[in-house]
Amino acid sequence: MINLSQAKPSELREMIRGNQLVKPTAGMAGGYAQANLAILKKEHAFDFLLFCQRNPKPCPLLDVTEAGSPVPKFAAPSGDIRTDIPKYRIYKHGELAEEVTDITDYWKDDMVAFLIGCSFTFEHALLNNNISVRHIEEDRNVPMYKTNISCIEAGIFHGKMVVSMRPIPQKDVVRAVQVTSRFPDVHGAPVHIGDPGAIGIKDIQKPDFGDSVTIREGEVPVFWACGVTPQSIAMETKPSIMITHAPGYMFITDIRDEKLGVI
Numbered sequence: 001m002i003n004l005s006q007a008k009p010s011e012l013r014e015m016i017r018g019n020q021l022v023k024p025t026a027g028m029a030g031g032y033a034q035a036n037l038a039i040l041k042k043e044h045a046f047d048f049l050l051f052c053q054r055n056p057k058p059c060p061l062l063d064v065t066e067a068g069s070p071v072p073k074f075a076a077p078s079g080d081i082r083t084d085i086p087k088y089r090i091y092k093h094g095e096l097a098e099e100v101t102d103i104t105d106y107w108k109d110d111m112v113a114f115l116i117g118c119s120f121t122f123e124h125a126l127l128n129n130n131i132s133v134r135h136i137e138e139d140r141n142v143p144m145y146k147t148n149i150s151c152i153e154a155g156i157f158h159g160k161m162v163v164s165m166r167p168i169p170q171k172d173v174v175r176a177v178q179v180t181s182r183f184p185d186v187h188g189a190p191v192h193i194g195d196p197g198a199i200g201i202k203d204i205q206k207p208d209f210g211d212s213v214t215i216r217e218g219e220v221p222v223f224w225a226c227g228v229t230p231q232s233i234a235m236e237t238k239p240s241i242m243i244t245h246a247p248g249y250m251f252i253t254d255i256r257d258e259k260l261g262v263i
Contacts (some may be wrong), residue, residue: 143204
């Protein structure tokens with residue numbers, strides 16, 4: 001049985017392409033960056049590119065494909081956006097229409113794919129600093145929530161930020177902020193610490209995406225901007241079609257984590 005945490009990205013992508021690995025990708029390919037996905041028709045691509053540039057916390061871009069090309073040349077030259085994610089979501093006019101494991105039948109020559117940095121990268125840095133990551137411990141998907149934090153509009157795109165949450169022991173919160181601040185290309189420092197109600201989250205045990213996790217006594221909920229934000233934006237702006245990853249089911253790139261870190 002292959003060790004998923006130590007496997008090479010290309011090995012994992014091949015398994016995913018063959019539907020041999022349909023599960024959340026947290027903890028896989030240790031040391032390599034994972035990415036969120038958003039695919040749009042070319043007519044909306046510039047607006048979305050501008051949206052990402054104006055909202056780098058939730059949407060830090062790692063790669064953008066040429067129109068009609070499913071190959072992310074910089075993030076994974078041997079990859080294929082259409083097949084190499086364990087589970088995709090198809091949004092039509094803002095409604096979730098379907099979840100699939102292959103989007104080849106949906107792919108058109110006028111589509112552009114955006115790969116957006118994922119906080120799974122800084123989780124390795126947290127673990128290396130002896131700060132536990134609860135959803136990995138519990139073999140669950142990271143909990144994600146819609147908030148009342150507005151994104152900056154660009155063209156047709158507008159809406160609220162989505163955040164991911166990790167419970168951190170009070171004594172480790174400052175260190176967690178320091179560690180994740182080194183990775184601005186994968187969301188960087190938290191956007192909120194503490195009271196979830198302050199950012200519009202009514203029940204922390206009922207995430208909008210992913211799974212709930214245990215929050216122990218003496219731990220503080222810490223919230224980072226999340227690359228699932230485009231899915232919330234799709235629901236608001238209702239483009240004719242937007243294809244995304246299913247939350248927690250990421251694209252595994254060939255980019256080393258350390259290349260995304262800053263001193």
